[in-house]
Amino acid sequence: MINLFEVVETNQMIEKENLDVRTITMGISLLDCIDSDVKRLNEKIYQKIYDSAKDLVRVGEEISREYGIPIVNKRISVTPIALVGGAACKTPEDFVGIARTLDKAAHEVGVNFIGGYSALVSKGMTAADELLIRSIPKALAQTERVCSSVNVGSTRTGINMDAVRLMGEMIRQTALATQGQDSLGCAKLVVFCNAPDDNPFMAGAFHGVTEADRIINVGVSGPGVVKTALEKVRGENFEVLCETIKKTAFKVTRVGQLVAQEASKLLGVPFGIVDLSLAPTPAIGDSVADILCEMGLEYAGAPGTTAALALLNDQVKKGGVMASSYVGGLSGAFIPVSEDQGMIDAVTAGALTLEKLEAMTCVCSVGLDMIAVPGDTKASTLSGILADEMAIGMVNQKTTAVRLIPVIGKGVGESVEFGGLLGHAPIMPVNPFSCEAFVNRGGRIPAPIHSFKN
């Protein structure tokens, strides 16, 4: 039977160390909504989302109450809209209409984000894909809760450099379209390589075509719990360090598994996966950078950071995998800058640069995340940064992503406040040398040699 100290330990994690379930995300397939008439398509989409997710928020709150664990976000991901809208949408404006429908449905069921305003173009773009991509700036400016993502490369297909070039322009236009809110639109736009079909985390969540009609995916969190556990093993060797992370990750993930199964049962929707990510928030004590510091670095970004992060990411997976029957999504440590107070401090202290962050993305989950760059950064430079990050993903057979925010009207030395979970960020300098001629070549980068496994 459970003893007092185990109960106290769990509750201490929840109350003092910010252990929470970051998100319950319901994936909803919209493939059965496809229609050649735009109006009917929008009606069907709204109805399907409403019918599927009307109880999601209530059930999330009920589970939170019964187990005494905060469930921070309830969210929805849908089939990439470029596929759903392809038959009906003839202009970017038609796609923007769907974005408004998604936003309305999200408000109605009470979720704080809806992901899947997406296109999968890792090898080539259909006409609908391109229309959707070109509609992104307007769609993100006219909606509040819609998140957009575009997959522009994969290990199996290589990198679609036409899409990379276009996305550089779209990030810039999204920044311009939302400049009244410090270019906030870009915080809801992710460019991927090897995007997973079952990621529950925003802004990159979408419901892949390989998924069932509806599914429940859960993202756990708990950087604070890992950090507190490591405080107790200061000065110990790497074996002890790794074992401690692994055991803690196991406990954190078990909570996610419980919540996922419970939500699945109460909603009558199959359980998909638990995403084992260590996802920070701007709250003090909820930082991945602080874990790196606890391991012995003065700041995140100091020499040794990549090794420390590699170790952390691997141990989180090793501990988490056994704790859940199905693991998926992004699963690893997130290193968003604006959403992690320790990262912000490291940038402000001059310890962490864009180039070091790029190196860190080689060994951890995802990529260059929530990084504010000067508003006058050229579209081609943004595309160059995208291409670099996509190449890391393609060659290393991992998911990488970029969420850059060129803050219009601001430059290095200034900072930007997004508020809430999105946090605040100092503007980071970008390498000023041009890559225009490279980016403008057009076409695609072939798949790497190790993708040919047949």
Place this chain on the structure above:
Amino acid sequence: MKKTIITVVGKDTVGIIARVCTYLADNGINILDISQTIVQDYFTMMMIVDTNAAAKSFGDMADELEALGREIGVVVKCQKEEIFDTMHRI
């Protein structure tokens, strides 16, 4: 059997256990196990209770126990047992 864990944490004072137990008895909730200790000067108690025959819903019971805790000056929390089981048992 549906088991719930009730934890009570706060400054030690006369009658904490009595007040909580009275509430449980009045509402048909059977106590299966009690353990109590003082952690860092704080009164810390855990009860494992059986809520099968409870007169009230889980939510109402949790709300009322929380309110009772505020009256006595302690924090009372109700959680289903599974969260501790899944975290600490393979």
